[in-house]
Amino acid sequence: MLQHNFDESLDRRHTQCKKWDTYGEDVIPMWIADTDFRCPEPIVKAVKKRAEHEIYGYPCIDKSYEKAVCHWQKCRFGWNVEPDWVEYTPAVVPAIVYAMRAFTNPGDAILVQMPAYHPFHQVIPHNGRYIASNRLIENNDGSWSVDWDDLEKKLSMPRTTMFLLCNPHNPTGRCFTREELGKINDLCIKHHVFVVSDEIHSDIVYKGFRHIPFGSISQSAADNSIVCINPSKTFNIAGFRTGAVIIPNRNNHDRFYSELENLKAFGRNIFGTLAVQTAYTECEYYADQLMVYLQKNLEYTHAFLEENIPQIKLGQVQATYLLWLDCRSLHMPHNELMDFFLKKAKVALNDGYTFGPGGDGFMRFNIACPKSQLEEALKRMADAVQNLIKEGMLNA
Ligand SMILES: Cc1ncc(COP(=O)(O)O)c(C=O)c1O
Incomplete structure (x- = not known):
């Protein structure tokens, strides 16, 4: 090895x-x-080899990229993802913006657990949506818990249509448990709130904790969510601008895809896709x-x-x-x-x-x-x- x-x-x-x-x-x-x-x-070698070809034209799109994403989800988290559920995106933040445009309307509120990764504070208002803030509770021992009463209150507001979940959570480092994710799912289903789960930090989990993809917890969660990933954090390849979303439900997939079509956001980066495929299959x-x-x-x-x-x-x-x-x-x-x-x-x-x-x-x-x-x-x-x-x- x-x-x-x-x-x-x-x-x-x-x-x-x-x-x-x-x-x-x-x-x-x-x-x-x-x-x-x-x-x-293996990534450095693959990229160098591709660079040596000296022609960098439009790539054709086969399923290798999607299959690599499925492979990683299966071997790391035990989630059976189908290649048809996967869409390429240039990164996670743009994917969140596409999702907001596909699944919410201007004037809607998006729930975010605070404190939150700073670009969330920008992309929500910049796209004409409001932030519904749910503060994580700081316990005496420095750990963080969900404020369930406040969460339900904010989810039940008529304008709240999306929960932008960050799991694992940046910046508090919380890795939500299966029980917590199940409770979040129940509340979101009850109040008709769609879940976008940013799982960019899913590989970086310490001893004693386990990452659980939101879409893997139940059929209802799979049908009411998308999961955004990017191997950039783990393999230090953020500069390639290459991420993915996993959308198990066909209707949700079609809605997301039509937003990609509207924005013509299909172009792939040849080095980035190669880096992701190599990361997920060889690293x-x-x-x-x-x-x-x-x-x-x-x-x-x-x-x-x-x-x-x-x-x-x-x-x-x-x-x-x-x-x-x-x-x-x-x-x-x-x-x-x-x-x-x-x-x-x-x-x-x-x-x-x-x-x-x-x-x-x-x-x-x-x-x-x-x-x-x-x-x-x-x-x-x-x-x-x-x-x-x-x-x-x-x-x-
Ligand atoms: C929670 C979270 N989401 C998204 C990103 C950015 O991801 P990307 O570069 O894929 O847009 C980061 C980067 O730090 C992050 O911490």
């Missing part, structure tokens, strides 16, 4: 890389959700080894924070490599918090405030990098907090 070296550090600067080329050279970027790991060898080893590595990075971060920066709290992380750091004990408004990490610690994080209700005082921290980089970033953060204490700006 191939072994991947996740300790390897690659220089990504000056490659038009959003993560590394946005901030100064002296800043360690621990923000946007891509990894700093080299892409799996299971990489996904497994990635999780072993991330588990260690997660445990290291937990221990480091507890010992060296108790002012920054981290609850239980069930999934994703994006850690939702509770920085409220630093007592800074969000813009100062962002500046503190960027200018004093020289580490770039995502500002929790941009994730909407419940995000103020939190920062999102990406641990998908070589351990040496993680150690340096955490050390810089600890030193910056110590300096605050020395300067009398914070109590020890």
Whole structure:
């Protein structure tokens, strides 16, 4: 079996890389959700071989891409997906927009569990829909629960026609259980609300937890949902702009497809489709080894924070490599918090405030990098907090 070296550090600067080329050279970027790991060898080989052909014209569309998606869903999550249920999309966010246009009307409300991945806050209003906000409840031990009463209240509003579920949830790292998904499905059926499940982080689930595709939980869920996926997070191939949706119900499929037709959103990227096919059929080893590595990075971060920066709290992380750091004990408004990490610690994080209700005082921290980089970033953060204490700006 191939072994991947996740300790390897690659220089990504000056490659038009959003993560590394946005901030100064002296800043360690621990923000946007891509990894700093080299892409799996089989993908690199396949793309290089295709590039050597030196003709990159329109591709013909056979079922290889769809079959690769089915293969992954079956072997990783035990879900039997038919190739006819799968549609190519350039990425997950555009797929969400197509789904909103296919299954809702302008003026409708889309339910989102807050805090939420920041582009959700943009694409919903930009498409003339409203956000119905359902806050996740923060428990004393730092874990997150669904506020079921509020959820039902928001789902029962006549204008709510869609639930944009994020499972696993970015940024809280919740991996919803089968029981929770079943309850969500029951409520959505009861109130005639369609479910779009963003499962882009489904491969990144820690020990003791399990990802369950929403469409796999029951026939009624399959008939009342679509599932959006993209191997980009797992295999570090976001730059190819290649995702997929899984739509088990024929009528739903036709509605979604006619939206793709209206927008002429069919064109496929030859390198992206090849990368996805290779990822899903030849790179299971990489996904497994990635999780072993991330588990260690997660445990290291937990221990480091507890010992060296108790002012920054981290609850239980069930999934994703994006850690939702509770920085409220630093007592800074969000813009100062962002500046503190960027200018004093020289580490770039995502500002929790941009994730909407419940995000103020939190920062999102990406641990998908070589351990040496993680150690340096955490050390810089600890030193910056110590300096605050020395300067009398914070109590020890
Ligand atoms: C929950 C979630 N959905 C969607 C995306 C973006 O996916 P894509 O690049 O496929 O649009 C991200 C990226 O971080 C994400 O975290």
